[in-house]
Amino acid sequence: MMVRILTALLLLYSSLAFASEPKVIVAGEILSGKQVDGSNVSAFLGIPFAAAPVGDLRWQGPQKYQPKHDLRDAAEFAPACMQKQRIVDWYRDLAELFGNPRDVVADLPVSEDCLYLNVWSPAIGSSEKLPVMVYIHGGSNRSGWSWEPNYHGHALAQQGVVVVSIAYRLGDFGFFAHPQLDQGPVVANFGLWDQVAALQWIKDHITAFGGDADRITLFGESSGGGNIVALMFAENTDDLFAQVILQSTAGFGLRNVHSLADERQRGVRFAEALGDEGPLTVAQMRGIPADELLQRADNISRGYYHSPVLDGALLSESVSSKLSSGNFHARSMIIGSNAEEWxxxxxxxxxxxxxxxxxxxxxxxxxxxxxxxxxxxxxxxxxxxxxxxxxxxxxxxxxxxxxxxxxxxxxxxxxxxxxxxxxxxxxxxxxxxxxxxxxxxxxxxxxxxxxxxxxxxxxxxxxxxxxxxxxxxxxxxxxxxxxxxxxxxxxxxxxxxxxxxxxxxxxxxxxxxxxxxxxx
Structure with a gap:
């Protein structure tokens, strides 16, 4: 009885603390967001769309998130997925070029527990269902995060759309295969499966934020757009989005693909490089702390492009092959690139x-x-x-x-x-x-x-x-x-x-x- 009373008092206190903030209910969990200054846009940040892919869930498909709170603070971004500070350094180089100190760009917090998304909406509490724009970030599938400064969705949302940005596992945490990973349908493409899970979450829950689940536009740049191309030709994704915008993408989607056999062989070499006295098993590799695995993977996989894999479950045929055969679902799209990309x-x-x-x-x-x-x-x-x-x-x-x-x-x-x-x-x-x-x-x-x-x-x-x-x-x-x-x-x-x-x-x-x- 005392536990229930304390729980009720804590929930009441939390409710009062968050009383002035915008709220939505998703899967029985109350999300408390924040109002974007000077606008009609509500931001809900760091929303989990899948369970934390840690421990035994490393190199498994995304698992269903189980709500842990009656009231969840959704006013802050979650850490980025595991990566080095490569894009942070790129921003710092650019800032310096424009006459600013390098520390104008802060360090990036990272975690293996990173499967979160962000929503910006001008329609909380409205009966109107607005079109939805879902952004998938780039970064060569080994860097990048959903809340880079240029990806904040409030300005777009202020013009009458709901904007979502999503995270996905990167590098060898998200694009990896090994012969021992052969149980169940998800044996590779973990980062791509994360994107599918995020899109399914959006399809199921975006109405709570004032979005129209039947009017979802995906947009992404560089490898993020390349992942969208893969999703356009993936199995059983037709109902997850309606149309696409591909920014500086096409070469990433057309040619960058690996066979499952080649990726598994790379996984064997990866395990050999990690082991001091012979190759490690997948179970042993799952036991390596995330920070240590990131550091060692960065050395082992340097120069390797983490492309989607023809795993037979999500992707069964290359994009170029499907385009040649005409075996694809055509979607309306904007596509383009920049005049001097390189x-x-x-x-x-x-x-x-x-x-x-x-x-x-x-x-x-x-x-x-x-x-x-x-x-x-x-x-x-x-x-x-x-x-x-x-x-x-x-x-x-x-x-x-x-x-x-x-x-x-x-x-x-x-x-x-x-x-x-x-x-x-x-x-x-x-x-x-x-x-x-x-x-x-x-x-x-x-x-x-x-x-x-x-x-x-x-x-x-x-x-x-x-x-x-x-x-x-x-x-x-x-x-x-x-x-x-x-x-x-x-x-x-x-x-x-x-x-x-x-x-x-x-x-x-x-x-x-x-x-x-x-x-x-």
Missing amino acids: YAYIAEDADAGSEQDLAEEFFPSHATAALAAVAAEPDIRLRMDRLRTAARMLCPGQYFAQKMSAAGADTWMYSFSRTREGRAGNLWRAYHGVELPYVFGTHDEWMETSETDLQVTAATMSYWLHFAKTGNPNGPTTANWPDYSKPGFSVQEINKPVRTIDAPEPELCRLFRDELRISR
């Missing part, structure tokens, strides 16, 4: 030899022709950027858009070319990820943002929001964006001003399609 990462002392190597890497059967296609450009770094951006983003995107459009999906393609003003903008140009603060309306305080940047932001957000709301990016305040199937394969160049152009790099993309046929 320029900032090309060495300033690049020479003809490195340019030749790059051409042979990305156009192995047509290296000479690829070099000829960019020869008129006097800046060697721009030539190299054109080769890599075309092969990794632009041309796979055009190929993907053409296949989707031919299958009957409404498809729009963009090229984002806005660069920041001043010396820093000239050094980085329209780099990989530059569009993100323009999409979310979340420009960093330490980055100079001009009136032109704000105008480009308004146009970009309008396109993304109208697509989420209506299935078409065109609205009354933006320049008309023709469907990609229109003659000439029109592309919308997002800058100031916005304009419609023909698909860029026609010769390089012709060579890319030839390479794609040869590699099959």
Whole structure:
């Protein structure tokens, strides 16, 4: 009796403490969020969508979360999934370039207990059901987190949508296989299965936040978009989302895939590298503390790209194979990339030899022709950027858009070319990820943002929001964006001003399609 009385008193005290905060009830648990300052948006942060994947649940599929509280504080972000500080250092480099101290970007808290999502909604307590935008972050499937500063969803939500950002296991915690992991349907792709679990949670519970479970748009950048491509072609995911926006993605989704046999063999080598006196078993590897496993995995798997695996359960066939056969469910989409994705990462002392190597890497059967296609450009770094951006983003995107459009999906393609003003903008140009603060309306305080940047932001957000709301990016305040199937394969160049152009790099993309046929 005394325990029940104390429990009731504690719950009453907690309820009074959280009385002024927005609340929703999900699966019997009261979530207490917070109001975003100066807006009508409520934020619910750090919501668990699956059980903590720790101990024996390491390298298992996501398990159902069992509510532990009557009232849960959902006003703070949860730690990021296990990773090194690579993207933190990237932000610090960028901040320093724009004249700020490196410590303007804080260290990132990480934990193996990381399967949480965040919701921003302007419709708590409303009978209206708003379209839902679910963001999947990038980071090469080994870095990144759902609440990076540019991913906060309040500005989008203020325009009449519910925004969700999700976490998933990364690196060797999330993309791993081993012969001993052979029980049940989930034997690989743990990070991808996490995304499926998050989407199922959203499908089941988003109405509590004022969202429409039948109008879910996925959007993601880089490997996050690549994971969306995998989910588009995965088994039994058709009802989890309606349409997609793929930002700087296509090459990640088309070609980056591993066989289960190869991934299991890598897992064996991984276990051998961890063991001092022979390979460790999966049970022994599960016993290694997360921080230690992260450190050792970072050394063992350095340079390895953690792609989705053809596991026979979630993924049975490669994306390129399904596109070729026409065996896929066509969805409306926006797809595009940035004008100079890789320029900032090309060495300033690049020479003809490195340019030749790059051409042979990305156009192995047509290296000479690829070099000829960019020869008129006097800046060697721009030539190299054109080769890599075309092969990794632009041309796979055009190929993907053409296949989707031919299958009957409404498809729009963009090229984002806005660069920041001043010396820093000239050094980085329209780099990989530059569009993100323009999409979310979340420009960093330490980055100079001009009136032109704000105008480009308004146009970009309008396109993304109208697509989420209506299935078409065109609205009354933006320049008309023709469907990609229109003659000439029109592309919308997002800058100031916005304009419609023909698909860029026609010769390089012709060579890319030839390479794609040869590699099959």
